Amino acid sequence: MDSGLLIRQARVEDAGRLRELGVAGWETTYAGFLRPENRRAYLNGAFWSVERLSAISEARNCTTLVAEVEGRVMGFLTLEPHVSGDIELTRFYVDPKMRGRGVGSELWHAALAQLTAGGTRAILVNVFGDNRDGRRFYERLGVALIEETTSVVGDQTVYDVWYRLTVDP
Numbered sequence: 614m615d616s617g618l619l620i621r622q623a624r625v626e627d628a629g630r631l632r633e634l635g636v637a638g639w640e641t642t643y644a645g646f647l648r649p650e651n652r653r654a655y656l657n658g659a660f661w662s663v664e665r666l667s668a669i670s671e672a673r674n675c676t677t678l679v680a681e682v683e684g685r686v687m688g689f690l691t692l693e694p695h696v697s698g699d700i701e702l703t704r705f706y707v708d709p710k711m712r713g714r715g716v717g718s719e720l721w722h723a724a725l726a727q728l729t730a731g732g733t734r735a736i737l738v739n740v741f742g743d744n745r746d747g748r749r750f751y752e753r754l755g756v757a758l759i760e761e762t763t764s765v766v767g768d769q770t771v772y773d774v775w776y777r778l779t780v781d782p
Protein backbone atom coordinates (compact mmCIF):
# COMPACT_ATOMS: atom_id res chain seq x y z
CA MET A 614 0.00 0.00 0.00
CA ASP A 615 1.41 3.37 -0.94
CA SER A 616 1.47 6.52 1.15
CA GLY A 617 -1.81 8.26 1.88
CA LEU A 618 -2.76 5.40 4.22
CA LEU A 619 -3.13 6.14 7.91
CA ILE A 620 -4.05 3.58 10.56
CA ARG A 621 -5.53 5.13 13.71
CA GLN A 622 -7.82 4.39 16.63
CA ALA A 623 -11.48 4.92 15.77
CA ARG A 624 -13.39 7.85 17.19
CA VAL A 625 -17.05 7.82 18.19
CA GLU A 626 -17.92 9.96 15.19
CA ASP A 627 -16.61 7.23 12.84
CA ALA A 628 -19.43 4.87 13.87
CA GLY A 629 -21.76 5.76 10.98
CA ARG A 630 -19.03 5.09 8.43
CA LEU A 631 -18.12 1.80 10.16
CA ARG A 632 -21.71 0.70 9.80
CA GLU A 633 -21.66 1.68 6.12
CA LEU A 634 -18.54 -0.46 5.54
CA GLY A 635 -20.14 -3.40 7.35
CA VAL A 636 -23.30 -3.14 5.24
CA ALA A 637 -21.20 -2.97 2.05
CA GLY A 638 -19.31 -6.09 3.16
CA TRP A 639 -22.44 -8.07 3.90
CA GLU A 640 -24.10 -6.96 0.67
CA THR A 641 -21.13 -7.99 -1.49
CA THR A 642 -19.10 -10.83 0.02
CA TYR A 643 -21.97 -12.54 1.86
CA ALA A 644 -24.58 -12.19 -0.89
CA GLY A 645 -23.54 -15.53 -2.38
CA PHE A 646 -24.55 -17.57 0.65
CA LEU A 647 -26.88 -15.50 2.87
CA ARG A 648 -30.37 -14.69 1.68
CA PRO A 649 -31.22 -10.95 1.41
CA GLU A 650 -33.85 -11.02 4.18
CA ASN A 651 -31.39 -12.68 6.57
CA ARG A 652 -28.62 -10.22 5.72
CA ARG A 653 -31.03 -7.35 6.29
CA ALA A 654 -32.27 -8.72 9.61
CA TYR A 655 -28.74 -9.12 10.95
CA LEU A 656 -27.63 -5.70 9.70
CA ASN A 657 -30.62 -4.14 11.44
CA GLY A 658 -29.78 -5.85 14.74
CA ALA A 659 -27.69 -4.63 17.68
CA PHE A 660 -24.35 -5.94 16.38
CA TRP A 661 -24.32 -3.43 13.51
CA SER A 662 -26.06 -0.54 15.27
CA VAL A 663 -24.32 2.83 15.34
CA GLU A 664 -24.84 2.78 19.14
CA ARG A 665 -22.92 -0.50 19.51
CA LEU A 666 -20.17 0.64 17.14
CA SER A 667 -19.80 3.92 19.07
CA ALA A 668 -19.65 2.06 22.37
CA ILE A 669 -16.96 -0.33 21.11
CA SER A 670 -14.90 2.56 19.76
CA GLU A 671 -14.80 4.02 23.27
CA ALA A 672 -14.62 0.88 25.39
CA ARG A 673 -11.37 0.45 27.29
CA ASN A 674 -11.36 -3.35 26.83
CA CYS A 675 -11.97 -3.21 23.05
CA THR A 676 -9.91 -1.93 20.14
CA THR A 677 -11.24 -0.38 16.95
CA LEU A 678 -8.72 0.54 14.28
CA VAL A 679 -9.58 2.39 11.10
CA ALA A 680 -7.65 2.77 7.84
CA GLU A 681 -7.91 6.21 6.30
CA VAL A 682 -6.99 6.61 2.67
CA GLU A 683 -6.49 10.21 1.71
CA GLY A 684 -8.56 11.31 4.67
CA ARG A 685 -11.49 8.92 4.18
CA VAL A 686 -12.12 5.83 6.34
CA MET A 687 -11.87 2.89 3.90
CA GLY A 688 -11.51 -0.04 6.28
CA PHE A 689 -11.72 -1.00 9.93
CA LEU A 690 -11.53 -3.83 12.41
CA THR A 691 -12.80 -4.39 15.93
CA LEU A 692 -11.26 -6.54 18.66
CA GLU A 693 -13.26 -7.63 21.68
CA PRO A 694 -12.61 -9.92 24.66
CA HIS A 695 -13.77 -13.53 24.12
CA VAL A 696 -15.00 -15.74 26.99
CA SER A 697 -11.98 -18.03 26.46
CA GLY A 698 -9.64 -15.25 27.56
CA ASP A 699 -8.38 -14.74 23.99
CA ILE A 700 -9.22 -11.65 21.95
CA GLU A 701 -11.71 -12.01 19.10
CA LEU A 702 -11.57 -10.16 15.80
CA THR A 703 -15.28 -9.35 15.62
CA ARG A 704 -15.51 -7.13 12.52
CA PHE A 705 -13.08 -6.64 9.63
CA TYR A 706 -14.19 -4.79 6.51
CA VAL A 707 -12.51 -2.90 3.70
CA ASP A 708 -14.48 -0.80 1.22
CA PRO A 709 -15.19 -3.03 -1.83
CA LYS A 710 -13.48 -0.44 -4.09
CA MET A 711 -10.24 -0.72 -2.08
CA ARG A 712 -9.95 -4.47 -1.56
CA GLY A 713 -6.89 -6.39 -2.62
CA ARG A 714 -4.63 -3.34 -2.29
CA GLY A 715 -3.07 -4.00 1.10
CA VAL A 716 -5.41 -2.02 3.36
CA GLY A 717 -6.59 -5.14 5.22
CA SER A 718 -3.03 -6.38 5.72
CA GLU A 719 -1.98 -3.03 7.18
CA LEU A 720 -4.91 -3.08 9.60
CA TRP A 721 -4.17 -6.69 10.58
CA HIS A 722 -0.49 -6.01 11.30
CA ALA A 723 -1.31 -2.88 13.29
CA ALA A 724 -3.79 -4.89 15.37
CA LEU A 725 -1.25 -7.65 16.00
CA ALA A 726 1.37 -5.11 17.08
CA GLN A 727 -1.10 -3.62 19.53
CA LEU A 728 -2.12 -7.02 20.91
CA THR A 729 1.50 -8.07 21.31
CA ALA A 730 2.25 -4.89 23.23
CA GLY A 731 -0.80 -5.51 25.43
CA GLY A 732 0.27 -9.06 26.31
CA THR A 733 -2.56 -10.87 24.49
CA ARG A 734 -2.14 -14.66 24.20
CA ALA A 735 -4.06 -15.34 20.98
CA ILE A 736 -6.51 -13.89 18.49
CA LEU A 737 -9.66 -15.76 17.43
CA VAL A 738 -11.44 -15.19 14.12
CA ASN A 739 -14.90 -16.42 13.19
CA VAL A 740 -15.57 -16.52 9.42
CA PHE A 741 -18.49 -17.78 7.36
CA GLY A 742 -17.20 -21.06 5.92
CA ASP A 743 -18.30 -20.07 2.42
CA ASN A 744 -16.37 -16.79 2.55
CA ARG A 745 -13.50 -18.18 0.46
CA ASP A 746 -11.77 -14.81 -0.07
CA GLY A 747 -11.85 -13.99 3.64
CA ARG A 748 -10.51 -17.42 4.56
CA ARG A 749 -7.71 -17.09 2.02
CA PHE A 750 -6.71 -13.79 3.62
CA TYR A 751 -6.28 -15.37 7.07
CA GLU A 752 -4.67 -18.55 5.78
CA ARG A 753 -2.07 -16.55 3.87
CA LEU A 754 -1.19 -14.85 7.16
CA GLY A 755 -0.67 -18.17 8.92
CA VAL A 756 -3.85 -18.15 11.01
CA ALA A 757 -4.84 -21.76 11.83
CA LEU A 758 -8.25 -23.34 11.27
CA ILE A 759 -9.35 -24.76 14.66
CA GLU A 760 -13.05 -25.56 14.27
CA GLU A 761 -15.71 -26.17 11.64
CA THR A 762 -19.25 -25.69 12.86
CA THR A 763 -22.55 -24.04 11.93
CA SER A 764 -24.33 -20.88 13.01
CA VAL A 765 -27.79 -19.45 12.48
CA VAL A 766 -28.46 -16.17 10.65
CA GLY A 767 -32.16 -15.35 10.56
CA ASP A 768 -33.79 -18.59 9.42
CA GLN A 769 -30.65 -20.00 7.73
CA THR A 770 -28.15 -22.44 9.17
CA VAL A 771 -24.78 -21.65 7.65
CA TYR A 772 -21.34 -23.26 7.57
CA ASP A 773 -19.10 -21.45 10.03
CA VAL A 774 -15.38 -21.74 10.86
CA TRP A 775 -13.06 -20.52 13.61
CA TYR A 776 -9.39 -19.61 13.22
CA ARG A 777 -6.78 -18.86 15.89
CA LEU A 778 -3.36 -17.26 15.86
CA THR A 779 -0.99 -17.37 18.80
CA VAL A 780 0.41 -13.90 19.35
CA ASP A 781 4.19 -13.88 19.75
CA PRO A 782 5.30 -12.27 22.99
Ligand SMILES: CC(C)(COP(=O)(O)OP(=O)(O)OC[C@H]1O[C@@H](n2cnc3c(N)ncnc32)[C@H](O)[C@@H]1OP(=O)(O)O)[C@@H](O)C(=O)NCCC(=O)NCCS
Pocket residue numbers: 638642704705706707708711712713714715716717718719738739740741744746747749750751753
Ligand atom coordinates in the same frame (compact mmCIF):
# COMPACT_ATOMS: atom_id res chain seq x y z
C1 LIG B 1 -10.92 -9.64 4.02
C2 LIG B 1 -10.60 -8.16 3.84
C3 LIG B 1 -10.83 -7.39 5.13
C4 LIG B 1 -9.10 -8.06 3.44
O1 LIG B 1 -8.78 -6.71 3.17
P1 LIG B 1 -8.02 -6.34 1.81
O2 LIG B 1 -7.65 -4.92 1.91
O3 LIG B 1 -8.84 -6.77 0.65
O4 LIG B 1 -6.76 -7.29 1.94
P2 LIG B 1 -5.29 -7.09 1.34
O5 LIG B 1 -5.35 -6.30 0.09
O6 LIG B 1 -4.38 -6.66 2.39
O7 LIG B 1 -4.93 -8.60 1.03
C5 LIG B 1 -5.48 -9.21 -0.12
C6 LIG B 1 -5.79 -10.63 0.20
O8 LIG B 1 -7.06 -10.66 0.84
C7 LIG B 1 -7.86 -11.67 0.30
N1 LIG B 1 -9.05 -11.06 -0.24
C8 LIG B 1 -10.24 -11.16 0.35
N2 LIG B 1 -11.17 -10.55 -0.33
C9 LIG B 1 -10.57 -9.99 -1.41
C10 LIG B 1 -11.04 -9.22 -2.52
N3 LIG B 1 -12.33 -8.91 -2.66
N4 LIG B 1 -10.14 -8.81 -3.44
C11 LIG B 1 -8.85 -9.15 -3.31
N5 LIG B 1 -8.36 -9.87 -2.29
C12 LIG B 1 -9.21 -10.30 -1.35
C13 LIG B 1 -7.01 -12.43 -0.64
O9 LIG B 1 -6.46 -13.51 0.12
C14 LIG B 1 -5.92 -11.50 -1.02
O10 LIG B 1 -4.74 -12.20 -1.19
P3 LIG B 1 -4.21 -12.54 -2.66
O11 LIG B 1 -3.92 -11.20 -3.27
O12 LIG B 1 -3.01 -13.37 -2.38
O13 LIG B 1 -5.31 -13.28 -3.32
C15 LIG B 1 -11.44 -7.49 2.70
O14 LIG B 1 -11.18 -8.15 1.50
C16 LIG B 1 -12.94 -7.47 2.99
O15 LIG B 1 -13.46 -6.50 3.51
N6 LIG B 1 -13.65 -8.55 2.63
C17 LIG B 1 -15.08 -8.63 2.87
C18 LIG B 1 -15.44 -8.82 4.32
C19 LIG B 1 -14.73 -10.00 4.92
O16 LIG B 1 -14.66 -11.09 4.36
N7 LIG B 1 -14.20 -9.77 6.13
C20 LIG B 1 -13.57 -10.79 6.92
C21 LIG B 1 -14.61 -11.60 7.56
S1 LIG B 1 -14.21 -12.09 9.16
